[in-house]
Amino acid sequence: MLPVVESWAVIHTHSRCEKVVAEFLEKKGVKYYLPLIKKRRIYGRHIRESMLPVFSGYVFYDYDGIPRSDIFKTKKVAKIIEPRNKEQLKKELENIEKAISSGVYLERINRLQKGDRVIVKSGPLAGVEGIFLRHKNRTKLIISISMLGMSVEADIDEASVEIL
Secondary structure (H helix, E strand, O other), rough: OOOOOOEEEEEEEEEEEHHHHHHHHOOOOEEEEEEEEEEEEEEOOEEEOOOEEOOOOEEEEEEHHOOOHHOOOOEEEEEEOOOOOOOHHHHHHHHHHHHHOOOOOEEEEEOOOEEEEEEEOOOOOOEEEEEEEOOOOOEEEEEEEEEOOEEEEEEHHHHHEOOO
């Protein structure tokens, strides 16, 4: 769940340290957001489900909640990124949270896409803004965090979107 925060910033963690950094922030009482999606993997006859970060290597946190120097004490942080447009980051995080909580299948992609900017008018993703794409016989909604250049995609019915 996305907490209410006035000023979001981004922690770029060392590889596979997102959950450790999130745990550190929680212990310090700092509001943070680590969007996770369920991933199923098959190993022979065994199926394993894991909760993986949507954006590998990144944790979003309340910039005013803790001094920068304290975050680096974890030894798990590469850098802290302050957004140029805090309102845009807040809106994009709200879109990601709506998409995750809707329960639709999301797939991670590590590139931005070009297409029509749309808002979803109906269905489980109602209210989410993103980029609409047609690819072969499928239609997709791309939901991005532009400052990271990372996105997730979901299948969407063309009838449920409206161009902004």
